[in-house]
Amino acid sequence: MSPNEITPHEQAEAEPIADPGLPAHQWRPTDLDEKAAKRAERQVAAFFITSIVFAILFVVAYFTLEIGEDWDVFMGFGASTAALGVTLGMALLLIGVGIIQWARKLMGDHEISEQRHPAVSSPEDREDVLASLELGIAESGISRRPLVRNSLLGAVAALGLPAVVLLRDLGPLPKDVVDPERGKGLEHTLWKKGERIVRDVIGTPILASELQVGDLVNCQPEILLATDERGNHILHGVDVQVGKSKASLILLRMEPDDITHGRGRENWTVDGIVAYSKICTHVGCPISLNERTTHHLLCPCHQSTFDLADSGRVVFGPAARALPQLPIAVDGEGYLVAQSDFTEPVGPSYWERDSK
């Protein structure tokens, strides 16, 4: 084609390089040489046979290797998981590799071409379908008899009510569980006036004099860990978990002069010992990382940081509210106790929470 014979526009639109068409098929060594083909056949079979060997080794490993506590001892034959994983993995892999080798070396490798068809159906089909649809709709009378149609729609829609209502008993409403005495409900915990503060896990009460400046203690209300006269726990299972998820407490002793008391909180501490909820006000993780020199407490989940010397104020991170502080005192025997429950809900925010 000479450039003189076409207009500049056509020239711009023309494909610069003509499609040379599908390249010729290239024969493989295995197509041309019977020996090569036989070799490939043996190769593939070798993969499959080795796979069988590994499957058998799997069974051997299953019955000979010990499991249990020493599962991670490798040469002491406790390595059941590793041996089972390797033998099973190899048995599977070798089948896969063998099949793919078979496909690449021995199966016909002629690329073939297939015509595409537009996703759309033929115009005749579409017209037929539309006509049938219209006929069907007309015969049903759904558009001529709106009363039938609308009442049916209403009836089906009304079925949504039983479906939704059926789920009502999935759980109680937030207000149904409220019981200040037993610490139930979002606004209450197991803390109450005179409730002893005990160390978490071991459950021993704490004398104010035991704590050195800088000591941080994880605590629970005594009732959570208390046992009856026969040594059985008073609270079990879910009650313990729910109780802990709200009542977990942190005690920290600092120099009394370091504390900036919040308004009305002047009497909430004992000799520089402050008590705060351990539950982060962001999404509820238990806070655990104490920075001793600054009295800052860091939540390990999302790094909200609270200043325990200053009413639990947020100094960094995504939390929006200060950690709730528990007013504490000492009882007649000198042990630390709560003056009351927390004065605000602990843990993450929720819609009905009055945060003012």
Place this chain on the structure above:
Amino acid sequence: MSVDTTKVAKSNATAAATPAKPSKLGGAANWADERLGIGSMMKKNIRKVFPDHWSFMLGEIALWSFVTLLLTGVFLTLWFVPSMNEVAYQGSYEQLRGVYMSEAMVSTMDISFDIRGGLLMRQMHHWAAMIFIASMMVHLMRVYLTGAFRKPREINWVIGMLLLLLGTLEGFTGYSLPDDLLSGTGVRAADGFMKAAPVVGTYMSFFLFGGEFPGESIIPRLYIIHVLLIPALLLGLIAAHMLLLVYHKHTQWPGPGRTEQNVVGFPMLPVYAAKAGGFFFIVFGVTALMGGLMTINPLWKYGPYDPSKVTAGSQPDWYMGWPDGALRIIPGWESAFWGVTLSWNILLPILILPILLWVIVMMLPFIEAWITGDKREHHLLERPRNAPTRTALLVALMTFYGLMWAAGGNDLIAIKFDMSINAITYFMRGAVFVGPVIAFIITRRWCISLQRHDNERLLHGWETGVVSRSADGGFSELHLPYTQEKQYALTARDRDEEKTYTSESDVDENGVPAPDTRKNRLRAKLSKFWYGPAVQKPTAADFHEAHHHGDHAEVGAGEGSKELH
């Protein structure tokens, strides 16, 4: 090319030899066809053509890891007890013996220590879940970057997005089931997320947990969601995804003989079936090796869930990492009004952002089609460089995701690199907005440079490295043209101008603009932005010019050139 085909083994001919007598296979096929009438369906599909390219395998990884999940998951259900009853652990692991924990945790411990192969299956299940979600995301990126989502495949894109969402939920419900300290912490956070929802949040939480957190209902409820509800949905959607794939026929890369009207590749039976089937064993096998050799989720180290405990460096599974990053870097915004509380610091990063990003990604095909006004079917893939704006858009989204994900590990970064966590967090607050913009600009320029380079290669051939010195002392390098196949493959793409949408097209014959002109103006502007700086392939005239002026080298397909510049 001539080959002595007489030596070709007969079994490798394209057509099967005609059997001398009706074969057993024929008999069985006949029996089935007379009852199921599957002949016509099989006729179309048994030799259906599938094009070959490594990147088409990514979706297959997702499919086969899902099958691996089903198989290993069934094994786990034989022993797992979805109950929150507290019992004292009495199994083989001495350090936790006597410790009270839920039956879910006890049974997971038993699977890990007292059932042979149990730990292997548990770890395979967890690894396969990681691979499932990762391969879906890489597959998504491949489909987007090559333009495979364009008409007629938009619905399959939407199905894919649903699969990704359900896969993520399936993963979350799955790793919450053992009721160990880490998973319990995740559920605790989920409780905080739900409570942050305006108006209904507390109710949602109480209904899901059957009362106050943690209650004793959450594990059995998550269990049935994890083993029945979501898998059934996944299975149905995967079937739909596959059916549409078969109906549309797979996309292919442009090249000699490969057009919008055909599909070139290997037939389903035997080559594709063998490769795909073989690949299942490879995915399964690799998962088994990982499950056997790489520890994942060692819950015996975390211990049972206790609302008063947490380990430092607690991380969700990686695919939940990026919303967690958003949750970490958001400032502590909360509004209190009319006696209620609205927690923006949870609402924005967890309840709004992920859904928003998901919707944006799902809408990408429709947004692009609206901007380009392109209503044609596309079966040939585009190289990422040949759609610079599209490619840059995804890279910007990936950058956003990546930065959020890194923010989700801000504590680990701070510890490993001895940096201030506050500084990292403040930096990330800005970076998640600035980073994607920079990534967009760089990627687009990069694509355009690659397009220029392609044109260079087309018009001036390849650099041979042979340098000559001319009589008057100048140096020049010999360039040789590429083969016609290569040149064709490089030029086999649309010219962008053809698709540029302008608002002028809506002006009627009297010059009156259509009523929605403002929308069109925006569309035209976006279209200009979309195609604006992209480089078009050379025209025939460009080739002609390069050929005749001999500016650099003669470009005649397939013939060697000695002309110097």
